[in-house]
Amino acid sequence: WKAIKYTEYPNDDLCLCPESVDSASAPVFPPTFSVSEIKNKQRRHLMFMRLKQEKRRLSLKKKRRKEREALGDEAPPKPVPKTIENQRVYDETTVDPEDEEVAFDEGTDEFSAYFNRLTNPKVLITTSDRPRGRTVRFCQQLATIIPDSHVYYRRGLALKRIIPQCIARGFTYLIVINEDRKVPNGLVLCHLPDGPTAHFKVSSVRLRKEMKRRGKDPTKHTPEVILNNFTTRLGHSIGRMFAALFPHDPEFVGRQVATFHNQRDFIFFRFHRYIFKNEKRVGIQELGPRFTLKLRSLQKGTFDSKFGEYEWVHKRHEMDTSRRKFHL
Amino acid sequence: MQHDDVIWDIIGNKQFCSFKVKTKTQNFCRNEYNITGLCTRSACPLANSQYATVREEKGQCYLYMKVIERAAFPARMWEKVKLSKNYEKALEQIDENLIYWPRFIRHKCKQRFTKITQYLIRIRKLTLKRRRKIVPLSRKVERREKRREEKALIAAQLDNAIEKELLERLKQGTYGDIYNFPVHAFDKALENQEEESETDSENEAEDDEDVGKKEFVAEDDVEESDLSDFEDMDKLKGSSDEEESSEDEDESEEEMEMEQTETQRKSKGKAPLKGPVRRKRAYVEIEYEQEREPTPKARGT
Numbered sequence: 001w002k003a004i005k006y007t008e009y010p011n012d013d014l015c016l017c018p019e020s021v022d023s024a025s026a027p028v029f030p031p032t033f034s035v036s037e038i039k040n041k042q043r044r045h046l047m048f049m050r051l052k053q054e055k056r057r058l059s060l061k062k063k064r065r066k067e068r069e070a071l072g073d074e075a076p077p078k079p080v081p082k083t084i085e086n087q088r089v090y091d092e093t094t095v096d097p098e099d100e101e102v103a104f105d106e107g108t109d110e111f112s113a114y115f116n117r118l119t120n121p122k123v124l125i126t127t128s129d130r131p132r133g134r135t136v137r138f139c140q141q142l143a144t145i146i147p148d149s150h151v152y153y154r155r156g157l158a159l160k161r162i163i164p165q166c167i168a169r170g171f172t173y174l175i176v177i178n179e180d181r182k183v184p185n186g187l188v189l190c191h192l193p194d195g196p197t198a199h200f201k202v203s204s205v206r207l208r209k210e211m212k213r214r215g216k217d218p219t220k221h222t223p224e225v226i227l228n229n230f231t232t233r234l235g236h237s238i239g240r241m242f243a244a245l246f247p248h249d250p251e252f253v254g255r256q257v258a259t260f261h262n263q264r265d266f267i268f269f270r271f272h273r274y275i276f277k278n279e280k281r282v283g284i285q286e287l288g289p290r291f292t293l294k295l296r297s298l299q300k301g302t303f304d305s306k307f308g309e310y311e312w313v314h315k316r317h318e319m320d321t322s323r324r325k326f327h328l
Numbered sequence: 329m330q331h332d333d334v335i336w337d338i339i340g341n342k343q344f345c346s347f348k349v350k351t352k353t354q355n356f357c358r359n360e361y362n363i364t365g366l367c368t369r370s371a372c373p374l375a376n377s378q379y380a381t382v383r384e385e386k387g388q389c390y391l392y393m394k395v396i397e398r399a400a401f402p403a404r405m406w407e408k409v410k411l412s413k414n415y416e417k418a419l420e421q422i423d424e425n426l427i428y429w430p431r432f433i434r435h436k437c438k439q440r441f442t443k444i445t446q447y448l449i450r451i452r453k454l455t456l457k458r459r460r461k462i463v464p465l466s467r468k469v470e471r472r473e474k475r476r477e478e479k480a481l482i483a484a485q486l487d488n489a490i491e492k493e494l495l496e497r498l499k500q501g502t503y504g505d506i507y508n509f510p511v512h513a514f515d516k517a518l519e520n521q522e523e524e525s526e527t528d529s530e531n532e533a534e535d536d537e538d539v540g541k542k543e544f545v546a547e548d549d550v551e552e553s554d555l556s557d558f559e560d561m562d563k564l565k566g567s568s569d570e571e572e573s574s575e576d577e578d579e580s581e582e583e584m585e586m587e588q589t590e591t592q593r594k595s596k597g598k599a600p601l602k603g604p605v606r607r608k609r610a611y612v613e614i615e616y617e618q619e620r621e622p623t624p625k626a627r628g629t
Contacts, residue, residue: 085483129460158458203477226493252503257494263484266477270486274494276507282494284487292477305461316469 084264089325093233102233106240110195114172114244121245123149123173124166129156132182137207139177141289145258145271146245147222159303167192173245174303177202187293189241190303196311197303198241200267200293207289215273215285221254222247223271229262234312235328238267238295256287265326267293295328330399336375340367345374361392361406363436370432380426380433382411382441389418389444391425391437415445 035051038044068075080086095102106112113119123146125139131153143149154162159176166174171192178186184205190197208214225246230239242260255275261268271288298312312327319327339345348367349356355367363381364371373379377396382389391409398405409425411418419438426434497503 083483203474224497226490228489228493252506257490259486259490259493261484261486261489264476264480266480268481268484268486270490272490274490276494276498279498280495282491282498284490284494292481294473294477 084324087324089322091232091325091327094231095233095236102236106236109237109240110191110193111240111244114248115240117248119172120247121148121173122171123175123245124171125149125151125175125177126154126162127176127184128178129154131177131179134182134205134207135177135179135184138184138205138289141208142175142177144218145223145288147220147247163190163192163302176303184291188303191241191244192302194301196237196241197299197301197308198238198295199297199299201296203292203294205289205291208287211286211290213285215287218256218271218273218287219254221251221256222249223254223256223258224250224252226257226259226261228259230328232328234295234298235262237298238328257284258288262328265294265328267295267328269293330377330396332375332377336369336372339374340369340372347374361394363433363440371436378429378433380429380437382422382437382444384444384448387448388413389441391422393425411441415442418445 035044035047038047106115114121125143125146127135127139131139139151143151154176163174174188174190174192176188176190177184178188180186184202187200187202188197189200208217223246225243227239227243230236239260239262246258255273257272257274259268259270259272261270268290269292270286270290272284272286274282274284276282295312296314297310300309300311314327319325339348345357345367347357347359347362349358356365357367357372359373360383361373361379361381362371363373363379369375373381373394377394377399379394381392383392384390389411391411393407393409394405395407398407409421411421418441422437422441423434426437498507
């Protein structure tokens with residue numbers, strides 16, 4: 001119904017399809033076309049109303065601008081548009097950068113060994129039983145991204161039996177990718193010498209060949225890590241979990257960066273290669289797979305679904321009631 | 329009175345039996361006391377006044393028997409005998425209880441009992457192994473989360489955030505001396521000045537000559553930030569050589585711009601692997617020949 005009638009205009013300009021669409025998504029008509037020329041009454045009425053609205057809006061804007069200028073310096077500051085991030089319910093566990101208690105906790109928790117550079121990460125990636133092609137490829141791509149990682153296929157082995165073997169062989173991390181209907185949909189990240197276990201829901205997985213305008217394959221250089229927006233205590237611990245996946249010293253020669261960006265409790269993972277064009281501009285090109293994670297539960301010890309002690313569990317009826325409340 | 333044949337005639341063949349399940353090839357009987365599960369003359373519990381079955385309840389097998397003497401007392405019709413957990417002993421028990429009974433029923437009871445014990449063993453084995461926990465997904469919740477994820481993605485503005493973070497890291501000096509961008513204030517000021525003059529000269533040039541002229545702008549010019557990134561990435565090392573090659577084109581507009589940017593680039597100093605690689609605009613390397621008056625040869629004596 002957006003087609004424009006070609007009527008005869010005094011000047012022979014061909015009226016093209018709307019080039020720019022207004023915010024009210026009205027097609028732009030050539031200037032000689034007035035609303036009253038539409039034969040259909042309903043549509044004419046509609047367009048007329050829209051026109052009136054536009055005019056009213058513009059006049060209101062103008063009036064407001066004039067008032068602002070008239071007031072000059074005494075004008076009240078421009079109201080900031082409300083976003084969900086602005087309106088977020090203040091979480092009392094938000095970490096203050098100078099908080100000593102937090103600093104102390106982080107100095108003595110399970111990751112302190114890593115952050116004090118005592119251990120190097122060694123990651124074991126596995127899946128649930130009988131993984132399908134997509135999951136397998138996802139595992140392989142993850143293995144190329146995370147340095148010093150190994151993919152092993154699980155053929156019916158119980159996790160509880162795998163974990164002591166992993167610890168014996170010096171692994172620091174265990175990643176289990178759960179699959180449902182041929183698509184990866186869950187991730188269990190377990191820090192091994194009895195560290196916390198995090199269970200995530202995985203969504204929107206894009207493998208490397210589905211990415212648009214991607215570059216060549218990632219090299220073996222250690223990437224840098226960017227962790228954005230992990231503000232609360234819980235967010236902090238999850239952030240440290242992610243950071244401990246990668247070795248300490250990133251090789252800047254490789255110019256690769258892995259980003260974990262938390263927005264409204266969704267953690268977006270991206271893997272890029274960057275290049276500094278000058279001081280003010282950097283270009284990034286996405287390589288590597290991308291996926292989104294949502295934390296479902298955090299357990300204190302290693303993976304133990306029956307007797308584990310849960311530090312945090314996502315309870316839908318309690319935690320999803322407010323749209324402005326986030327936990328990470 | 330119990331007329332088995334009449335009953336069978338009615339329910340088996342001609343009229344309705346509520347326990348009967350008809351399929352294309354076979355008829356099944358849904359009666360819980362049926363011994364084989366099929367709807368046949370010898371296996372129908374309604375059409376046989378002397379009948380026996382084996383059923384299990386919570387892992388325990390029982391032998392049920394029905395005789396014609398108790399046909400009038402439905403509450404007491406079925407006699408229940410608990411079978412031993414030992415397989416052989418239970419078979420003996422069945423034999424003992426069903427002595428003098430028709431061969432068919434005895435045989436089928438034992439068969440059924442065997443099957444039941446087999447599946448009980450399997451159940452016990454499976455409970456020891458780990459099992460997949462099947463969690464139901466609520467469609468509404470999934471839809472809601474998907475939408476929220478999309479909105480969060482838009483709000484996140486990932487590319488900008490990553491770029492900002494990287495630039496901040498560069499400023500803070502985490503990269504050390506790899507990149508040769510001089511962060512000195514003087515150089516920054518110089519840059520700003522050069523940028524200004526560059527834009528000024530561009531504006532002037534444009535005002536004079538772009539009126540009424542059709543210019544075909546290459547794609548590169550418009551989407552420099554996107555496309556140029558990717559082309560730059562892959563070709564880094566050979567870049568410096570290419571830049572030095574000269575091309576001859578007659579466009580005087582590009583003169584001043586070229587000079588400015590050339591000097592700009594030289595002042596920055598080329599980082600070995602980085603640095604702006606390829607210019608997207610058609611550019612001119614112009615060699616200036618200056619005619620000098622031939623110096624008079626000094627002929628000295």
